[in-house]
Structures are given as structure tokens and as C-alpha cells.
Amino acid sequence: MSLKVEHLTGGYGQVPVIKDLTFTVPDGSIVGLIGLNGAGKSTTIKHLIGLLKPQAGTINLNDVDLAADTDAYHQQMAYVPETPVLYPELTLREHIDLTIMAYNLDAKAAWERANQMLKTFRLDNKLDWFPDNFSKGMKQKVMIVTAFMTNAKLFIIDEPFTGLDPLGVHDLIEIVEQKRDAGASILMSTHILATAQQYADRFLLLNNGVIRADGTLADLKAQFNLPSADLDEIYLTMTKED
Numbered sequence: 086m087s088l089k090v091e092h093l094t095g096g097y098g099q100v101p102v103i104k105d106l107t108f109t110v111p112d113g114s115i116v117g118l119i120g121l122n123g124a125g126k127s128t129t130i131k132h133l134i135g136l137l138k139p140q141a142g143t144i145n146l147n148d149v150d151l152a153a154d155t156d157a158y159h160q161q162m163a164y165v166p167e168t169p170v171l172y173p174e175l176t177l178r179e180h181i182d183l184t185i186m187a188y189n190l191d192a193k194a195a196w197e198r199a200n201q202m203l204k205t206f207r208l209d210n211k212l213d214w215f216p217d218n219f220s221k222g223m224k225q226k227v228m229i230v231t232a233f234m235t236n237a238k239l240f241i242i243d244e245p246f247t248g249l250d251p252l253g254v255h256d257l258i259e260i261v262e263q264k265r266d267a268g269a270s271i272l273m274s275t276h277i278l279a280t281a282q283q284y285a286d287r288f289l290l291l292n293n294g295v296i297r298a299d300g301t302l303a304d305l306k307a308q309f310n311l312p313s314a315d316l317d318e319i320y321l322t323m324t325k326e327d
């Protein structure tokens with residue numbers, strides 16, 4: 086079960102950006118996708134959400150193959166992009182209703198989940214606002230609510246910590262941990278290593294489009310032979326290898 090990626094090679098043209106990636110995001114775990122600017126994190130994510138077509142390899146979520154059954158795959162996953170994408174002509178309430186339709190959710194239960202998160206993010210009194218009236222962080226929170234109100238098995242979050250205030254980061258982590266504890270798989274790309282180290286169960290270190298290391302912090306310490314290092318030191322060591 087969970088997300089299984091095998092021998093994934095892909096990118097934008099003939100020359101691959103990511104090369105032969107094999108990894109899993111197990112059920113009930115938060116995996117941090119870590120790498121320098123240009124390492125291939127966003128390209129990997131674009132493949133996982135079906136925006137790019139692999140040159141080789143397979144992407145499988147709970148036995149549903151992305152290439153073979155794209156709709157069933159998408160029903161099981163939710164994505165929070167780095168830059169919020171909202172419909173300018175729809176209110177916050179209409180974004181929630183649209184998500185209920187797109188994911189075929191039970192409206193009452195979904196609204197209960199959404200209302201809880203809207204309250205946490207202090208957006209519960211802004212249901213009739215349009216996206217133009219929201220700040221960047223507020224738009225990001227709307228994206229988080231519409232993703233996490235679904236029953237997705239896999240949540241992919243691209244660089245979630247940069248646009249949120251510290252309280253927002255804290256609230257997001259609580260929401261992510263609740264989903265993890267309920268058995269979901271979460272993959273998040275980030276440069277904020279201290280936060281990643283605190284909350285992720287496993288890490289995937291990408292360097293120049295290949296996986297340099299994969300595992301828990303203890304696994305990484307062993308792989309890099311740095312028994313007392315933190316994620317920051319391990320990451321810096323990796324970047325100096327080139």
C-alpha cells in the first residue's frame with residue numbers, strides 16, 4: 086500500500102531532470118522531500134500529480150497506477166501547490182462546495198471538517214469573500230483547507246512553510262499530523278530543515294535529480310557516517326560532495 090515510485094525518469098524535454106527515482110511514501114507517515122534549488126523536487130511533484138508524463142518508470146498509489154487509471158489515482162490524492170491557485174470568480178464557500186463535488190464527498194461531513202479548519206485558520210467568518218480579498222498566506226490556507234477536507238490517501242504539499250506565519254505553520258502541522266495519525270501518506274517538499282526534522286518521519290534527499298539518501302534521521306546519520314549530526318549538517322555534507 087501507500088505511494089510507490091519505481092525507476093521514475095522524467096522532466097521537460099529529451100534530457101531527463103530526474104533520473105531513476107525509486108521510493109515509497111508509506112501509509113501513516115510524513116516524508117520530507119529535501120534538496121537544493123534545482124535538485125528536482127518540483128519536477129518530481131509534477132510527475133506525482135500527473136502534470137508531467139514520465140519517460141520511464143511507474144507511479145502507483147494503493148495499487149492504482151497513475152498512467153493506467155488517472156481518475157482513480159487523482160481521487161485518492163490531494164495537492165497543495167507552493168503558489169495558491171484559486172478561482173477568482175468563486176467565493177471561499179464556493180471553493181469548498183466545488184471540492185465536495187470534485188471528490189464526491191458527503192457534504193455534511195466534509196463541511197464539518199472544513200469548518201473546523203476554517204476556524205483554526207480564522208477564515209470561518211470569510212466564507213463569502215473572493216480570493217482577491219485574501220492575503221497570500223490566507224490563500225495558502227484556503228488551499229490547505231480544500232486539500233485536507235478530502236478523504237485523500239496521499240497529500241502532497243509543495244514548500245508549505247514559507248508563506249505562512251508561525252501560527253499558520255503550527256496549525257498546518259497539527260492538521261498534517263492528524264491525517265498521518267489516521268493513516269494517510271504525506272509528502273512535503275521544504276527548505277526549512279529544522280521544521281522538517283521536527284515533524285517528518287522520513288526524508289528523501291534529492292541531489293542533481295537522483296536520490297542521494299532515503300530514510301529516517303537515524304538512517305541518514307548512519308548513511309553519512311555523522312552520528313551526532315542534525316538534518317542541516319547532513320544536507321550541507323551532501324551538497325559538498327559534488
Ligand SMILES: Nc1ncnc2c1ncn2[C@@H]1O[C@H](COP(=O)(O)OP(=O)(O)OP(=O)(O)O)[C@@H](O)[C@H]1O
Pocket residue numbers: 097102120121122123124125126127128129
Ligand atoms: N518548465 C521547465 N522547463 C524546463 N526546465 C525546467 C522547468 N522547470 C524546471 N526546470 C529545470 O529542472 C531542474 C529541476 O528544477 P525543479 O524546479 O524541479 O527544482 P527544485 O528542486 O524544485 O528547486 P527549487 O528549490 O528552486 O524550487 C532545473 O535544472 C530547472 O532548470
